[in-house]
Amino acid sequence: MKAYKIPEATVMRLSIYSRYLHQLIDDGVKSVSSDEIAHGVGVSSAQVRKDLAYFGEFGTRGVGYKVEVLYGHLMKILGLDRRWCAIIIGAGKLGSALALYQGFAARGFNVGAILDASPDKIGTKLGEIEVEPLEMMAQRIEEKNITIGIVTVPASAAQEVTDKLIESGVKAILNFSPRVLKVPGNVILRNVDLSVNLEVLSFNLNYLK
Amino acid sequence: MKAYKIPEATVMRLSIYSRYLHQLIDDGVKSVSSDEIAHGVGVSSAQVRKDLAYFGEFGTRGVGYKVEVLYGHLMKILGLDRRWCAIIIGAGKLGSALALYQGFAARGFNVGAILDASPDKIGTKLGEIEVEPLEMMAQRIEEKNITIGIVTVPASAAQEVTDKLIESGVKAILNFSPRVLKVPGNVILRNVDLSVNLEVLSFNLNYLK
DNA sequence: TAATCATTGCTCAATGTTTCACAAAAGATT
DNA sequence: AATCTTTTGTGAAACATTGAGCAATGATTA
DSSP states (O other): OOOOOOOHHHHHHHHHHHHHHHHHHHTTOOEEOHHHHHHHHTSOHHHHHHHHHTTOOOSBTTTBEEHHHHHHHHHHHTTOSSOEEEEEEOOSHHHHHHHHOHHHHHTTEEEEEEEESOTTTTTOEETTEEEEEGGGHHHHHHHTTOOEEEEOSOHHHHHHHHHHHHHTTOOEEEEOSSSOOOOOTTSEEEEOOHHHHHHHHHHHHHHOO | OOOSOOOHHHHHHHHHHHHHHHHHHHTTOOEEOHHHHHHHHTSOHHHHHHHHHTTOOOSBTTTBEEHHHHHHHHHHHTTOSSOEEEEEEOOSHHHHHHHHOHHHHHTTEEEEEEEESOTTTTTOEETTEEEEEGGGHHHHHHHTTOOEEEEOSOHHHHHHHHHHHHHTTOOEEEEOSSSOOOOOTTSEEEEOOHHHHHHHHHHHHHHOO
């Protein structure tokens, strides 16, 4: 693949463009301009074109983009032309909510297993799938070909389960715990920190006033 | 307050520094250097000092920072030296999980109300608080002095409830729905998009291979 | 009190990202 | 077929963020 370094902000916008295009497909729209996409998702049209330019030329000058074609390209670029299997570690409120969240499956992400350390949680059902003990980690990752680990345990346990996930072969970690995780360079890490998001709001409410 | 524009990345890091300092306080540590903070949270020490420099001089040259003093400053900067009241709209899996999430209260965020449109959800209890109908929005925001609205409804309803929140006096919106929201310039908006985060992982898994 | 030490705060350079502006190109119109 | 209109793709400029290096300076020691 390309040797270019793609800005993360670009990747996030591509994901948002793809969702907007999906909506256009549902609405029966056949063709779209960078300007329309830009308005639809709240960025500039130059930004849209620049983002797309990292990956090729998908439009027709004077005309715009064919919605379905561009959507197809974006899904491929994002790696969403296949299914990914994820494992959730931590069956607390957040882990359970994510396990049951419909939005993931809709975009090609399966939850292959959900594990927890606590005996009261083990054996309970979350939709189709049953909470299992942490000891099942390596086996489930192996047999279900799981590449993504979702960490929703308390901060104190986060590094430990992360290490185990990586040892068991997971290639990417989505971390919801409020803890900075250390992972080897070949493992992809993203943090979603709910408190940080609220605190950015709080800062702005406080600061702009 | 200052006229400077503070980068959002800086604000997010301040939030993370403050959490790290809290941990140090728990461990009984009295003094810390920018280099130690940097290692603790995974950034460069220059970055730490630069971030703090937006707001003043908090350290002592040759010595470092007094942990408690710096923590106090950060909490004040972040607006966390007071309590904020939030309202959650949408009592689905995610809304419920957030309503029950302990992490928010720990940092000074109260959930003052949780509303839903669906009759089967209305009246159910989430911990202390009961799911109420959407019609209660204006009243609850008014009487509980709510400034933050958390949107966890499906994409199709997101703009509508956002408009109502703003009309009812909310000053900031934390949007979990996969929809680009339009808000007036004086309302602060942040988006937490769970699918986008997974898709960035998917992109990287796909692209780096 | 002077010398030494450690670490901040700050300046300036490097890097990364977004915006601007326009040539190029495709289709529509005459 | 020539011209016009529209919108892409892109190079260069503007802007923003991060990183490197060091002078300034408070604490400590002799």
